[in-house]
Amino acid sequence: MNHQAIFNLYPNVVSVDDGEGAKDSEGNSVAIDESLVDAEALRLKEAYEAKRVQAEADKASAISKLEALGLTDAEIKALSGGL
16 A cells, blocks of 8 residues: 555545555544555656656756856865765
8 A cells, every 4th residue: 555645635544554454533444445546656656756857957957057167076076065
């Protein structure tokens, strides 16, 4: 089960166990639509990947701009904490 996807889709769920399923605050089982969970899990994965790709692009852009200002690789590394 993708726990985060379940929590996103079912706000009444307070715990998820791969063996016992999703439970509400009173310990009652909550019915889960696996197709919705799968779709939400895919959306979360795609959002994570997009964020990672953007961070890499931002890093490359920042380094390029620092190089354009005339900083050496050593200076850029010192400023960035070792990019």
